[in-house]
Amino acid sequence: MKGVSRGPAGDLLDDLAEQVAVAAIDAFGVSKDAGTALGTDVAMRMIEQWGGQMLYMPKGVRIEASRIHHQIYEEWKGNNHRELARKYGFSLQFIYRVIKVLRKADLNSRQPDMFSPPGHD
Incomplete structure (x- = not known):
């Protein structure tokens, strides 16, 4: 090109x-x-x-935040919240919130919905 x-x-x-x-x-x-x-x-x-449209290119803050959140979740061992908070420069409460949200999403992705019709995963 x-x-x-x-x-x-x-x-x-x-x-x-x-x-x-x-x-x-x-x-x-x-x-x-x-x-x-x-x-x-x-x-x-x-x-x-x-083509022909005006575009705004964001800096990708959400993508970067998502990447960091998933990295925190991957490094989480169940008892290292404080260590993760220090490592990433976030509050302890924020670390708990990130893990709670990603853990719920992880569990939901592994468990089928009991109320959806069969074959509709």
């Missing part, structure tokens, strides 16, 4: 294509050509879906 588009929006699409290519190569071990093709395809799909 390099050189096809101009201006900040074009730079964004060029970077998107490049970042997807690098991620595909690093995460899945695809060839450079396959990664580049995937990156270009993703950028073209974004153009089809969002």
Whole structure:
């Protein structure tokens, strides 16, 4: 996609294509050509879906927060709330709340709903 588009929006699409290519190569071990093709395809799909619209690119605070919350839950051993609070710089109450919410979501994902019809997981 390099050189096809101009201006900040074009730079964004060029970077998107490049970042997807690098991620595909690093995460899945695809060839450079396959990664580049995937990156270009993703950028073209974004153009089809969002072309001509004004976009605001958030900083990803929610995604980062979610990642940290899941990391806290993964490191939780049942008795290390204070350690996690110190490590991540959150209050003890916040750590308890994160674990409560993620533990409930985890349990719900493992247990089928008793009231849903069979075959509707």
